[in-house]
Amino acid sequence: MITATNPSTLGAAQANAAGNTQRAALTSDFETFLRMLTVQARNQDPLEPLDSSEYASQLAQFSMVEQQVQANALLSDLSLTLGSVNLNQLASWVGMDVRTDAPFRFDDQPVAIFASAEPSADRAELVVRDSQGRVVDRRAVPVDQAEFEWAGVDGAGNALPAGTYSAALASFDNGELLAETPAAVFSRVVEAQVGDGAVMLTLNSGAEVSVDTITQIRTGA
DSSP, X not given: OEEEOSTHHHHHHHHHHHHHHHHHHHHHHHHHHHHHHHHHHHTSBTTBOOOHHHHHHHHHHHHHHHHHHHHHHHHHHHXXXXXXXXXXXXXXXXXXXXXXXXXXXXOSSOEEEEOOOOTTOSEEEEEEEETTSOEEEEEEEOTTOOEEEEOSBOTTSOBOOSEEEEEEEEEEETTEEEEEEEOEEXXXXXXXXXXXXXXXXXXXXXXXXXXXXXXXXXXXX
């Protein structure tokens, strides 16, 4: 699904319609003015000709208004073009798999988890939490390893239900916790939207992330 929350495209379309109305009105007024000028020129008194400077001034004013309307129309067309480009960019995200540390969806299939321990760590633990933030699995992992496979089971080996989970890597030094770093997982993009100058992606877990937080992209399987 593609959602454009930024009303720029709609606004551009409205501005374009308004520009068309302005151009039509201007054309009608200008043609009326020319007809009046022609009639007056034909019926003027040869001994007292009409003051041409006044008509020249009015022609100049009409010309300025026409140029402004045309400029507005060009800006409206540009806005429409930019809006189309944004939608095309959004469409390219949907269906892709992106790596981010947002909560992920577990559907009874092993999940690849990516994280690196602190450089000074002598021990590391992979910590998995459910959607309520409760720790459902905690296990020791090699400190020099950056990719892990989580089979969707708890510490006792019991299968966990499908749902939304999050993972982190806890680093220790001499038994002291150094840091607990959010771990990244590939998740499928199901929706893309743009608003406030940023592109936001909705993942199949329901999490919403900014494209700035994505560290890797791959084609969805």
